[in-house]
Amino acid sequence: MVFFVLIGNTTYAVIGQPVPDVTNNPANTNPGTPATLSDPLNLPKDSGVQVLIGRVINAALGVVGSLALLMFVYGGLLWMTSGGNDEKVKQGREILIWATAGLALVFFSYVLVRFVIQGLTGQALPGATQQEASNDAAQRGFNYQTGQ
Template identity: 35%
Template sequence: MKKILVKFLLIIFLALLVLPIIVLAADANPLTNLKSAAPELITGDTIYDLTGKIIQALLGFIGVLFIILIIYGGFMWMTAGGDSSKIQKAKDIIIKATIGLVIIMSSYAIVYTIIDQFSS
């Protein structure tokens, strides 16, 4: 098991070393083609549109994190092996992540409604 972990960490380390080499192939002036690369992000005429899109993107990212936490809690529950303290910890993670996901989804709906009212 230790050899597999060492090999896995070595592969990740080498992949991270190669990553900056890939970045060097980027355009020298990336802002010149910004509108053609992501026209749906540039179409907003007001600051409200831009702010709304940024907030919605952040809330979407946080929502993905809560989904990952729910999956992690499920994994902990499946691997608890009958240990009641681990099962309770996994249940707590799943419940709290579900509550957080509901809050984020509600926030997303509220922000969408407010930004829609301001932008029109």
């Protein structure tokens, strides 16, 4: 089953992605033209390092969360399909415990990095802070004091 998932993902990654047409690009006709790199991350012009770090961390958290989910499913399946085999039950339980420990480590690392970045720059990493959530709720007409 894992084989088919890997083959499907590889096929999508190779075939399913659009390929840019570089043959009709006028910039490629003159070999003396210096190469330029447009902003691949689409960062705003006035953004600082914290925006870049925030986007990298958000991407990494997505990958780590997906891997943790995969490990939870694998450990749970191993445990449930052990058929009473104590060795497989122990192996499945250890996978679940270590996946939880890894997810907790990643979460606390994120909290530490956010704290350090906020301490050094005075600005938080991109994400919803309490003030941003309050401003958003106020724009929608919610009053925290009356609860309406």
